[in-house]
Amino acid sequence: MAYRETEKMRNRKVQTRKRILECAFERVTSGGFRSAQITHVAKAAGVATGTIYRHFESKEELFAEIFRTATQREVDKVAEALAGPGDAVARLEAALRQFAARALRGPTMAWSLIAEPVDPRVEAERLLYRQAYAEHFEKAINEGIESDALPTQNARQSSTCLVGAIAESLVGPLSPAQSGNSQALSQTTQTxxxxSIVCFCIQGLTGTRR
Known part of the structure; x- marks a missing residue:
């Protein structure tokens, strides 16, 4: 007789996988991908190491899923800001401010998503999400050009420059290797x-000082 998995067993597998992801996510949030060792995740989830590999074919697959989940939240927040009130410039400004402020409020996870050295599979996810951010910015820039809120420009190139500028400007403040990282910055300094990041980016888009 062929083996048939019961509904109860399927639900148990789903819950175990969810628990593994939650525990791994917590490890990354508190210490980056470097702290999410499989043995530590297994212990936190209350499962054997082998159980993790029954749900994820490799550590890289587990990390890639965590990366996708965390980054999609940030992409959604940027998209939400870009869909808000005001002209294109105001919406772009709000989205850029949202991106930077959220990163500084959660520096460890932000560092992991933006710059922490990662496996090639996770790095591939990083590139995909940088493209996702750029596509949202590109749409807003095109709207700004059409409404004369922004000067004519290559919207795709400008959007790519925005993503690169804001990510690169946050690398230093977020880096755990720097003694003056964002965790030690006062609220005033963070603001x-x-x-300054928003001013630079908007000035680049509009061609005028703000």
Missing amino acids: QLVE
Whole structure:
């Protein structure tokens, strides 16, 4: 007789997989991908190491799923800001401010998503999501050009430059290797940093000082 998995067993597998992901996510949030060792994740989830590999074919697959989940949240927040009130410039400004401020509020996870050295599979996910951010910005820039809120420009190139500029400007403040990382920054300093990033990006888009 062929083996047939019961509904109860399927639900148990789903719950186990969910628990593994949650525990791995917590490890990354508190210490980056480097702290999410499989043995530590297994212990936190209350499962054997082998159980993790029954749900994920490799550590890289587990990390890639965590990366997708975390980054999609941030992409959604940027998209939400870009869909808000105001002209294209105001919406772009709000989205950029959202991106930078959220990164500084959660520096460990932000560092993991933006710059932490990762396996090639996770790096491939990083590139895909940088493209997702750029596509949202590109749409808003095109809307700004059409409404004369922004000067004529290559919207695709400008959007790519925005993503690169904001990510690169956050690498230093977020880096755990720097003694003056964002966890030690005062709220005032964080606000100043966010505003300087936003000012630079908007000035680049509009061609005028703000």
